[in-house]
Amino acid sequence: MKALPKILFFIAAAMLLTLFVFPMWQITLIAPQYPTGVTMYIWINKITGSEEGTLQNINILNHYVGMKYIEPDSIPELKYFPIVVIVMALLGMALAFTGRWKWWMAWLALGIIGCGLGLYDFYLWEYDYGHNLSPTAPIKIPGMAYQPPLIGNKVLLNFLAKSWPYIGGWFIGGTFILGAVAIWLQKRNTSIA
Amino acid sequence: MKKQSNQLSNLLLAAMAALVFVLSSCGKANQGTTTGALSGNAASKVYVAPGQYDEFYAFMSGGFSGQIAAYGLPSGRLLKVIPVFSVDPEKGYGFNEETKPLLNTSHGFIPWDDAHHPALSQTNGETDGRWIFINGNNTPRLARIDLSTFETAEILEIPNSGGNHSSPYLTQNTEYVVAGTRFSVPIPQKDVAISSYAENFKGALSFVKVEPTTGHMNIEFQVLMPGLNFDLASSGKGPSHGWTFFTSYNSEMKNSLLEVNASQNDKDFVAAVNWKKAEEYLKAGKAKDFPANYMHNVYNDETHSATSTAMKSVKVLIPSECPGLVYLLPTPKSPHGVDVDPTGEYIVCSGKLSADITAHSFPKMLKAIEDKAFDGDISGVPIIKFESVLGGTVKEPGLGPLHTEFDGKGNAYTSFFISSEIVKWKVGTWEVIDRQPTYYSIGHLMVPGGNSMKPEGKYVVALNKITKDRYLPTGPELTQSAQLYAIDGDKMELLLDFPTIGEPHYAQGISAEKIKPKSKQFFKLSENKHPYVTPTEKDAKVVREGNNVHVYMTMIRSHFMPDNIEGFKVGDKVYFHVTNLEQDFDVPHGFAVMGATNAELLIMPGQTETLVWEPKKEGVFPLYCTDFCSALHQEMQGYARVSPAGSATALRWWLGDEKPVQ
Numbered sequence: 043m044k045a046l047p048k049i050l051f052f053i054a055a056a057m058l059l060t061l062f063v064f065p066m067w068q069i070t071l072i073a074p075q076y077p078t079g080v081t082m083y084i085w086i087n088k089i090t091g092s093e094e095g096t097l098q099n100i101n102i103l104n105h106y107v108g109m110k111y112i113e114p115d116s117i118p119e120l121k122y123f124p125i126v127v128i129v130m131a132l133l134g135m136a137l138a139f140t141g142r143w144k145w146w147m148a149w150l151a152l153g154i155i156g157c158g159l160g161l162y163d164f165y166l167w168e169y170d171y172g173h174n175l176s177p178t179a180p181i182k183i184p185g186m187a188y189q190p191p192l193i194g195n196k197v198l199l200n201f202l203a204k205s206w207p208y209i210g211g212w213f214i215g216g217t218f219i220l221g222a223v224a225i226w227l228q229k230r231n232t233s234i235a
Numbered sequence: 236m237k238k239q240s241n242q243l244s245n246l247l248l249a250a251m252a253a254l255v256f257v258l259s260s261c262g263k264a265n266q267g268t269t270t271g272a273l274s275g276n277a278a279s280k281v282y283v284a285p286g287q288y289d290e291f292y293a294f295m296s297g298g299f300s301g302q303i304a305a306y307g308l309p310s311g312r313l314l315k316v317i318p319v320f321s322v323d324p325e326k327g328y329g330f331n332e333e334t335k336p337l338l339n340t341s342h343g344f345i346p347w348d349d350a351h352h353p354a355l356s357q358t359n360g361e362t363d364g365r366w367i368f369i370n371g372n373n374t375p376r377l378a379r380i381d382l383s384t385f386e387t388a389e390i391l392e393i394p395n396s397g398g399n400h401s402s403p404y405l406t407q408n409t410e411y412v413v414a415g416t417r418f419s420v421p422i423p424q425k426d427v428a429i430s431s432y433a434e435n436f437k438g439a440l441s442f443v444k445v446e447p448t449t450g451h452m453n454i455e456f457q458v459l460m461p462g463l464n465f466d467l468a469s470s471g472k473g474p475s476h477g478w479t480f481f482t483s484y485n486s487e488m489k490n491s492l493l494e495v496n497a498s499q500n501d502k503d504f505v506a507a508v509n510w511k512k513a514e515e516y517l518k519a520g521k522a523k524d525f526p527a528n529y530m531h532n533v534y535n536d537e538t539h540s541a542t543s544t545a546m547k548s549v550k551v552l553i554p555s556e557c558p559g560l561v562y563l564l565p566t567p568k569s570p571h572g573v574d575v576d577p578t579g580e581y582i583v584c585s586g587k588l589s590a591d592i593t594a595h596s597f598p599k600m601l602k603a604i605e606d607k608a609f610d611g612d613i614s615g616v617p618i619i620k621f622e623s624v625l626g627g628t629v630k631e632p633g634l635g636p637l638h639t640e641f642d643g644k645g646n647a648y649t650s651f652f653i654s655s656e657i658v659k660w661k662v663g664t665w666e667v668i669d670r671q672p673t674y675y676s677i678g679h680l681m682v683p684g685g686n687s688m689k690p691e692g693k694y695v696v697a698l699n700k701i702t703k704d705r706y707l708p709t710g711p712e713l714t715q716s717a718q719l720y721a722i723d724g725d726k727m728e729l730l731l732d733f734p735t736i737g738e739p740h741y742a743q744g745i746s747a748e749k750i751k752p753k754s755k756q757f758f759k760l761s762e763n764k765h766p767y768v769t770p771t772e773k774d775a776k777v778v779r780e781g782n783n784v785h786v787y788m789t790m791i792r793s794h795f796m797p798d799n800i801e802g803f804k805v806g807d808k809v810y811f812h813v814t815n816l817e818q819d820f821d822v823p824h825g826f827a828v829m830g831a832t833n834a835e836l837l838i839m840p841g842q843t844e845t846l847v848w849e850p851k852k853e854g855v856f857p858l859y860c861t862d863f864c865s866a867l868h869q870e871m872q873g874y875a876r877v878s879p880a881g882s883a884t885a886l887r888w889w890l891g892d893e894k895p896v897q
Contacts, residue, residue: 181866
């Protein structure tokens with residue numbers, strides 16, 4: 043089973059590619075007249091909704107309080123984040139074959155920093171959408187901002203906004219856990235040898 | 236003395252208490268027999284808590300309102316009124332350019348009819364929740380309503396008919412909906428003396444083929460019958476699949492004072508048509524092409540528009556030339572309803588002037604045909620001997636039997652107009668089991684699926700013609716009513732009554748689960764193929780073509796694009812083609828403009844509809860959204876400027892601060 047850590051690390055790196063298969067984050071708005079909720083999915087390369095018209099419906103709701111339209115084409119991160127993810131995944135998979143746990147640690151640290159930066163970027167976008175309101179908004183409530191929570195639940199006027207990682211996000215968590223296990227096993231193997 | 240009077244009054248009190256007790260227990264004994272609605276738990280049986288759904292949809296014909304009303308059962312809550320052979324300013328139906336063609340006929344645009352008998356589409360003898368058909372009696376027509384949208388999808392005019400009453404009564408796989416004429420007429424129509432009835436008048440029985448995937452209707456053939464008045468119909472099931480049975484009256488073939496003259500013969504006829512035989516004759520080229528003039532109108536959910544096509548001929552089969560196509564079954568007396576039981580064995584006929592209910596036996600009929608047990612013929616149509624086809628008789632069940640429904644447990648329920656009651660009896664033994672009064676003068680009755688091979692025998696609904704004192708009065712014109720009875724026990728139990736739209740004739744019921752999952756929430760904008768669709772706000776524009784001005788307008792919460800338009804002129808014909816850009820459930824918008832002589836538009840998400848506006852005066856006229864759509868619905872408004880004819884005002888339009896486009 044000497045190869046096990048390498049296999050685990052390879053899988054951990056490859057799991058980053060699930061970001062192209064599943065959304066990484068979901069924001070759900072719940073109000074009585076939206077009995078099933080309105081859910082927006084954030085992918086590494088796009089933003090979609092629970093239904094075809096969801097993004098338009100969220101934009102219609104948002105425009106009453108002067109929030110900017112969410113237009114995926116105008117968010118540059120959706121274009122260069124996918125490249126970063128692909129490069130990281132390929133690099134990780136290549137490093138798996140070397141079996142050098144210190145390089146693996148460096149890769150994992152880089153990934154965690156990248157992830158942290160990504161979350162910070164997400165926060166900045168949320169802040170911008172929630173605070174940068176049109177001065178001609180039909181509904182203006184002094185002191186009110188509409189920034190959804192980074193993670194967790196929050197009441198915004200008549201909506202309960204819920205922001206949580208989704209399948210792709212869970213897989214990233216999996217990447218870190220599996221990567222750490224692989225490093226630990228490999229380090230143990232190396233020290234025994 | 237004082238003590239004595241005390242004793243006396245105590246005695247009196249005791250006697251009164253005893254009387255009250257006796258009376259109240261009498262009342263209890265009476266419950267469920269004469270005053271069924273008073274039994275204690277009736278309310279809980281029809282209570283559907285807020286937010287909960289009814290178990291069944293009931294579709295009730297609106298009679299002379301030309302509509303169908305969809306109710307929930309058991310609550311009796313009205314869910315939607317569907318305009319069919321009627322115009323409806325609320326929905327713009329028959330007023331907007333898209334739906335006007337649906338009401339086109341060979342006589343021109345007809346905004347009214349008398350809609351009697353809804354019929355749910357069936358697969359393998361079971362209701363399937365795809366479509367509901369209904370007849371238009373006055374100007375003979377057949378309509379198909381799509382149950383994914385609850386909107387009229389198709390209307391077919393029936394030529395050579397004098398009133399489409401014995402219709403639609405479809406076959407067990409919706410192969411055909413039928414359309415028998417109530418009035419015989421000269422075929423083809425011509426100017427003859429009415430008194431030449433016996434010689435010149437004929438009755439056409441039309442078989443309308445239904446395309447299995449689209450539901451589109453086409454008159455496959457007509458059977459040209461002698462001049463009888465065809466009243467109602469029922470298509471065979473199981474063993475009798477392939478046959479349709481039509482009741483008739485006026486075997487006397489009279490044309491005036493029918494209440495007397497058509498009520499003389501002891502027996503009239505049920506016409507049994509073998510439509511599978513008819514298909515063979517069609518294939519063999521036995522049908523004659525009769526010139527005809529009728530309209531076929533089809534609505535398309537992608538163009539959101541209807542088209543009307545003129546049809547010019549129809550294939551006719553003449554019974555005397557097609558042996559085995561039709562037989563006449565003598566039936567006492569002026570039979571109204573005819574209903575084939577779920578096993579397909581018995582053909583239950585309600586002779587409305589007869590003391591009995593007559594059930595013909597389908598196997599006996601086949602045997603009689605084989606044995607040639609005939610008793611003469613009319614115009615070459617053999618009359619089968621009454622005794623050879625009679626399957627059984629329910630003896631003196633009531634007065635004025637009209638219609639029969641079944642519960643799938645071997646029981647039949649017949650409505651009695653004159654004695655105002657529903658009578659439950661057993662198919663095969665012909666014994667009466669139970670009876671319940673109706674309030675008043677029941678016409679049709681309905682068990683969900685009660686005319687199919689698989690009835691859902693939980694309730695029967697009585698459809699009453701007269702209400703008199705049953706509700707708060709509303710002047711001389713009073714509502715008709717529906718009454719709901721539970722039939723899952725041994726005895727029928729009256730649970731509820733509620734007013735209906737127009738005069739309900741027949742109705743249909745179906746498990747909500749067969750319709751609810753397929754109900755459309757909105758139309759996809761990306762699939763909108765309307766010739767004047769405006770798919771985005773950027774595509775909005777105003778185009779002048781001579782005196783016709785086409786406005787390509789959009790609507791979304793909470794504005795129109797454009798909402799200011801200048802350059803209309805008195806004498807213009809303005810077409811507001813309005814597209815609802817919403818893509819969400821339950822966000823219709825309305826459109827109204829001052830001085831429009833038609834109605835509003837009520838546009839579903841993803842749909843385009845057109846309102847014609849012919850401004851007669853110069854000025855600036857408001858337009859606005861009529862359907863409360865959002866918090867800023869009231870602000871969803873705009874202006875149309877009308878200049879004098881021949882003026883130089885340029886055509887310009889805009890929204891908000893955008894520069895005017897021209």
